[in-house]
Amino acid sequence: MLKTAVLLAGTVVFRVFASPAPVPGGVTSPGTAIPLARRSSLTGADGVFNQDEAKAATINTINKHLQNQVNFQKNTGGGVEIRSPVALPSDVEERLLRREERRQSEALTDESNEEWDGKISVGTPKKGTAKQNFLIDFDTGSADLWVPSSSCSSLGCLGKSKYNPSSSSTSSSKPYIFSIEYGDGSTASGPVYSDTVTVAGITATNQYFAAMTKLSSSWFTRPCDGIMGMGLLPISGLQQDPFVQNAKSEGAIAVGQFSFYLANTGSELYIGGTDTKKYTGAIEFHSINTTTGLWQPTNGQAKVGSTTVLTGLQPIIDSGTTLMYCPPALVQQIYAQVPGAKVFEADEGLWSYPCASPPKISFNWGGKDWTVSAANLNLGTTKARSKDCVSALAGLDIGGFGANVCILGDAFMRNFYSVFDLDQQAVGFAALA
Ligand SMILES: *[C@@H]1O[C@H](CO)[C@@H](O)[C@H](O)[C@H]1NC(C)=O
Numbered sequence: 001m002l003k004t005a006v007l008l009a010g011t012v013v014f015r016v017f018a019s020p021a022p023v024p025g026g027v028t029s030p031g032t033a034i035p036l037a038r039r040s041s042l043t044g045a046d047g048v049f050n051q052d053e054a055k056a057a058t059i060n061t062i063n064k065h066l067q068n069q070v071n072f073q074k075n076t077g078g079g080v081e082i083r084s085p086v087a088l089p090s091d092v093e094e095r096l097l098r099r100e101e102r103r104q105s106e107a108l109t110d111e112s113n114e115e116w117d118g119k120i121s122v123g124t125p126k127k128g129t130a131k132q133n134f135l136i137d138f139d140t141g142s143a144d145l146w147v148p149s150s151s152c153s154s155l156g157c158l159g160k161s162k163y164n165p166s167s168s169s170t171s172s173s174k175p176y177i178f179s180i181e182y183g184d185g186s187t188a189s190g191p192v193y194s195d196t197v198t199v200a201g202i203t204a205t206n207q208y209f210a211a212m213t214k215l216s217s218s219w220f221t222r223p224c225d226g227i228m229g230m231g232l233l234p235i236s237g238l239q240q241d242p243f244v245q246n247a248k249s250e251g252a253i254a255v256g257q258f259s260f261y262l263a264n265t266g267s268e269l270y271i272g273g274t275d276t277k278k279y280t281g282a283i284e285f286h287s288i289n290t291t292t293g294l295w296q297p298t299n300g301q302a303k304v305g306s307t308t309v310l311t312g313l314q315p316i317i318d319s320g321t322t323l324m325y326c327p328p329a330l331v332q333q334i335y336a337q338v339p340g341a342k343v344f345e346a347d348e349g350l351w352s353y354p355c356a357s358p359p360k361i362s363f364n365w366g367g368k369d370w371t372v373s374a375a376n377l378n379l380g381t382t383k384a385r386s387k388d389c390v391s392a393l394a395g396l397d398i399g400g401f402g403a404n405v406c407i408l409g410d411a412f413m414r415n416f417y418s419v420f421d422l423d424q425q426a427v428g429f430a431a432l433a
Contacts, residue, residue, distance in 0.1 A: 031272020
């Protein structure tokens, strides 16, 4: 059974969405779940915040959204301010590379970078060839699918699964090159294909993606092979429907919804609806801004405790981002309400708060308060034996999005069940089961 939105009383008018349409024959087609494996955190085994990892995660988010803005401008002609990508300082990259080498050689469970990854398969194996599986970061904050190519010899492709078009009987080569710009001036790029793509038993034929022949060395530090963008067409660099949209229009799923459950165990992405085992109560849906191509429910507010500090927000709900970011001026207003809060690292907009009294930070869209738990706010102590903890809400101007745009990544999404509804152009939240 799929749940419908709840209608709440009050001054804010909520959209009430109809039940998902049943498939012909009267049976609501169930979706399927893909398990996601959680890959460590920004907190070291000693409980101390790992600044290198956080820097890499932040730069990754900045550059990803710059690419979104480039794509948006190309696709819509929309006037957004395009800034230059940011480079990871070479000493930080060096340390992360060494750490990843150590991790790979020692098969440590302590993976670098925080992300939730799951498997997909691409192509139809020709006789005598194996299925081509990839470990994927499912990213609601971008809209393109890409995997490494079998012709990639960059350091970034080392140890990754690679797509070989000649092993797939359904591969079709397209006359385009897909590219991503990095802050050090390099690009990641590769030719575009369409092929059959299967996620959790749901198959889209004719799915466009790029097979990267060149990847930045920093990709080596990421546990996943590639990215599946789950955003919307206006930010697609391939200018093609992302997977779920494609699966819906090809009839592989009846309901244009996907949902995330991110937890320490049992994490999953559910495609084609919601997994009722993973949440309780009604899903509170909010309409997104339909022009930006990102999952941005409008008219959001932020609270500290019961005090409303920010209004008129349209935050980006971004599964491919680890932390939460708001423009520095907004974050300053939030921490002004938190006794003992102080700037920890000005360049990265990181703040700390007394570990013994974590603030209750929540976001709402006129309905329930969606609160970040103390555990999910805490990135670890500022240093060994410190009484201050680094907060997962940073003050950083990601640029180009405007003064009312926060990016709410996994540190936010982990606290609730989140539903992304393509049919209704809305994001929903529900309490975790
Ligand atoms: C959608 O986002 C754009 C860009 O931030 C903004 O100009 C516009 O007012 C937003 N629309 C709504 C309905 O909030």
